[in-house]
Amino acid sequence: MNQKQNASKPWQFDLEEYIRQGEAGKAEKSCAWKTAIGLQDVDGLQTSAYLLETAKEHIEGYIDIDTARKRIDSYYETRTERREEEKGTEEADRVAARITQILSEKTFQFSPAEYRMIHKRLFFGIYDHAGMARTYNITKKEWVLHGKSVFYASADSINATLEYDFGQEKQFSYKGLSLQESVRHLAKFTSDIWQIHPFCEGNTRTTAVFIVKYLKTFGFHINNDAFAEHSWYFRNALVRANYNDLTRGIHATTEYLEHFFGNLLLGTEYELKNRNLVIDDGFL
Numbered sequence: 001m002n003q004k005q006n007a008s009k010p011w012q013f014d015l016e017e018y019i020r021q022g023e024a025g026k027a028e029k030s031c032a033w034k035t036a037i038g039l040q041d042v043d044g045l046q047t048s049a050y051l052l053e054t055a056k057e058h059i060e061g062y063i064d065i066d067t068a069r070k071r072i073d074s075y076y077e078t079r080t081e082r083r084e085e086e087k088g089t090e091e092a093d094r095v096a097a098r099i100t101q102i103l104s105e106k107t108f109q110f111s112p113a114e115y116r117m118i119h120k121r122l123f124f125g126i127y128d129h130a131g132m133a134r135t136y137n138i139t140k141k142e143w144v145l146h147g148k149s150v151f152y153a154s155a156d157s158i159n160a161t162l163e164y165d166f167g168q169e170k171q172f173s174y175k176g177l178s179l180q181e182s183v184r185h186l187a188k189f190t191s192d193i194w195q196i197h198p199f200c201e202g203n204t205r206t207t208a209v210f211i212v213k214y215l216k217t218f219g220f221h222i223n224n225d226a227f228a229e230h231s232w233y234f235r236n237a238l239v240r241a242n243y244n245d246l247t248r249g250i251h252a253t254t255e256y257l258e259h260f261f262g263n264l265l266l267g268t269e270y271e272l273k274n275r276n277l278v279i280d281d282g283f284l
Helices: 010-021 024-043 048-060 065-077 086-104 112-123 155-171 179-196 203-216 225-240 255-266
Strands: none
Touching: 024 048, 024 086, 024 203, 024 225, 048 065, 048 086, 065 255, 086 112, 086 203, 112 155, 112 203, 155 179, 179 203, 179 225, 179 255, 203 225, 225 255
């Protein structure tokens, strides 16, 4: 994966206009679409102009979100011949529409079952394994680690580890914590469930959608610009939160993830630059 620039993308200007207009319904829809489209960056995917036009029709109120999602699905189902490079765009379009639909729903259940269901809903018809735990162990070469990989959970321990992490979080009390302390804990929980990497693909997008839904149950106002502009930073911050090499003085840290969450939830303005997350060449 190549390094991304955080410069605003053309689709952001189109959707931002609805937010500036100040109409509550349009602004809320636009925020959901911005987050959904921006999240495709975590896997280097780009959405199409057709997706943007469909999003605008939904924001304007001409169609509802279910119609928008079905329209995107039908668009690709009727195209029997597609170039190889279009397959990534198809995934981005379909998943972006589904993320928008899930973020628009006023429902949530804090459980591993909900986490799995979000993955199934996002990737049904795209991955054969949608909603199912992987059955093999994985490694992933990371740009910020110069090609090294995080240690992910063993396939045999996925379900038990998910149950444990969710159980610990469910018992945790935020009473008496400052907002900053609460955000620090939420960042750690996010890092922990992402490290399990229960699915073959789509883990970061699934985790992001689940966490956004969870954060809303605490009354947080989500700054959509964080995911719209810095979703790849979010993924790299998760990597750094789960990588240790004590022989070279490298320690797992949630610092970068806390910066992202600060911008997402508290209105801070940390500089979110991917190059700042790359481990020092001197350690190699």
